Amino acid sequence: MTTYTKNKTINLQTRLTQVGQLIGNTPLYPITNVYAKPHVQIYAKLEWQQLGGSVKARPAFNIIKQAIIEGKLHQGKHLLDATSGNTGIAYASIGAALGIPVTLCLPKNASEQRKKILSNLGVNIIYTSPFEGTDGAQIKAKELFKENPERYFYADQYANQHNWQAHVETTAPEIWLGTSGRITHFVAGLGTTGTFVGTTRGLKKFNPNIQNIALQPNNPMHGLEGWKHLETAIVPKIYDEKLADQFLEIDTLDAFDMVKKIAQTEGLLVSPSAAANLLGAIQVAEQIESGIIVTTFADDASKYQE
Ligand SMILES: Cc1ncc(COP(=O)(O)O)c(C=O)c1O
Structure with a gap:
């Protein structure tokens, strides 16, 4: 900030604080209607409820x-x-x-x-x-x-360490506090991979037993905007392949179907990638007897209605 002129430096610092108040602290919403299983609870973090309307x-x-x-x-x-x-x-x-x-x-x-x-x-x-x-x-x-x-x-979001670190510093502690430390599984799709890498690293610091599941589209010609098919795409420099405890694949058409189900049963209009994250969370729910599964809904449906 010292590179700004004197007055601008003061303004910028104040402005950074003001803008920072609109970042993060998104609701952790319990999914109860579109999927339910005794002793398992899925929560979605509604990431469009911040400046710019997305997790980014x-x-x-x-x-x-x-x-x-x-x-x-x-x-x-x-x-x-x-x-x-x-x-x-x-x-x-x-x-x-x-x-x-x-x-x-x-x-x-x-x-x-x-x-x-x-x-x-x-x-x-x-x-x-x-x-x-x-x-x-x-x-x-x-x-x-x-x-x-x-x-x-x-800015190079694919290689910039401050991408994933944002999630260590904000997303992970918000999830930890929001579940009173009871989270057992975190599920997220891979784009720049910042959400998965940072939230996983942050959550592992709170409790190394938390299972972290990475999601990918099931083929290179997918329609899940924001996600990458890592086998066929440039792998982001910030990605760490050792972090995921498990990988799951999601089909684009299943995600489009799930967009409608979430709208009609939960009242949430979400993006295809958010619906895909919920499909991943449901796959995890089907594997376990009990647990608290958290995923992110990166953004809402407003940018996907042509
Ligand atoms: C809609 C949407 N979902 C998911 C992601 C993936 O998030 P990340 O880049 O943190 O891996 C992005 C990233 O741009 C996105 O735009």
Whole structure:
């Protein structure tokens, strides 16, 4: 923060605190209707209930805050990254609140709502090939940074340690406190892998016996926005393959079905990846006699209704 002019430094610190109050502390909601089993309880953390409307508020805020503290993001610099949407919206919201310009590389086939939200938040969008997904967007962001390192702070959510650390510091303690330390299983899909890696590391510190289950789409041509099929995608640098106690696969059409069931039985309009997380949690529930299973609902349905 010392890289800002004197007055701006004071404003920025105050603003960081104010914005930080809108990050995290999301509700831990008991799933009771769409699935029930005696002695097993599934909870979903409703992650859209924070600034920018998704779980990515946590890593985006931490990445920006740490970059300011480390002097890597200061006046005149643009925040640059590749994102399929949610992290971009989080960067854009936080960037707008802090007065930081944001440039994002985005696959051209990202949903129209996401593109509209990003442009409404004032983002400079650079479109990449729809056939290369987030991998193509990552390659483009790296090129831009290489061409002009003075202009950009390259946030690089796939390699930035402050991504998963956000979940060690916020998601894991919130889950631990929210279940009064009774959580037995944590279930989450893999995108940048920040949610799974950070929450798992954080929960293992509280209780190393907590089982952590990683979810993946069951094939490379899936429709679970935000998730990666790690066997065929660029593996994020922050990923740690030793962390998962178990891997489960989720089918896209099953997740779309589950979106409807969650809406009609729980009253929650959620994204396909949230429904996929619940499918994973239910698979775990079927394996055990008793336990408290926690998963995350990364975002709501609003960006997925074409
Ligand atoms: C909708 C959605 N679900 C799940 C994830 C996966 O979260 P993570 O990147 O922390 O692995 C993302 C990530 O962008 C996402 O946008």
